[in-house]
Amino acid sequence: MNIFDMDIQLYEIYMVAGMSLVTFGIRYIMFPISGRFQFPKLFEQGLSYVPPVVLTAIIVPAVLMPTGDILNLKLSNPYLIGAIAACIVGGLFKNLLLTIVVSMAVFLGFQWIFAMG
């Protein structure tokens, strides 16, 4: 069978088209409407918190609930160990590349050891 199989089902076309429109709409909408009104000062102040807050709300469940339903705070949780490594390396060196590479290595290494044991 050819890997580059271009068969697609109708519901998949609707789904991908819908997701594309919705995502682009969200990212674009502020530009055409922004000239028509002034954002309240408080709203603009709040925006500076958005990136770290949203990303944290994605990180914490991914790390502490890796199976998606149960809180796993055990030190046998490789996601938790990897995240701790990322926080330590990131906090000490403030270097993004180093943070990603070291924490991925710690995560994969720990997962490997855990799978062995």
Place this chain on the structure above:
Amino acid sequence: MNTNQSMLPEKNSPFFQFFKGAKDTFPLIVGAIPFGIIFGTLGATAGLSFAATLGMSIFVFAGASQFVCLSLVAAGTAWPMIVLTTFVVNLRHMLYGATMVPFYKKLHPLWKMVLSFGLTDETFAVAVTRYMQKDDAPYKEYYNLGSMVFMYANWNLCTIIGLTAGKTFPGISEWGLDFAMPATFIGIVIPYLVSRPMWASVITAGTVSILASGLPHKLGLMVAAVAGVTVGLVCEKLFFTQKEQA
């Protein structure tokens, strides 16, 4: 004479800014590579066709929501519900757009469309840092474009690699490469943690994201974000008033 110099792109040329943007995005690319590959490998596992999986990376270009979509497809969710969930999961990007409004103000509408298509977490983080530097260097939009094009090309290439690898090594989706996403995001968040209100808002968001994780349709994410921003603003107000009184 100065033939040597003319060989190099000028520091403030659009070309130079484009490559600078791509270069500064490199660390995030490293995190996106396993993330994109695992997305491709999971596509078939979830029951999506090659074309739909790749089409999502080409047209949607929003990593977190693409993963959420796969889990919903695997659970047999109807497509309108998946589109609605995508809306909720990506709603944060509206705030990215709002942040960029003053920086894109003078750009042609076509520029705004292209750059807003590429407002991923990663490119937003890199580009907003550049825009907020108080120099009046021109062509910051090319810096933004460079970051976006690099992310986009990499994301689609990794999706194809993942789709191919998924057929070749069916077990690859269990290697745990999905840790790349939290690892990258932790690296992005840490430099923001410089003030007490910022710490308070991030700790709140993290706590609420766990407490609200049972909410349907990934709504916990939005609840946690709103709670975090609110706490940040309240703390800012408190510290500010204290300073005024002192």
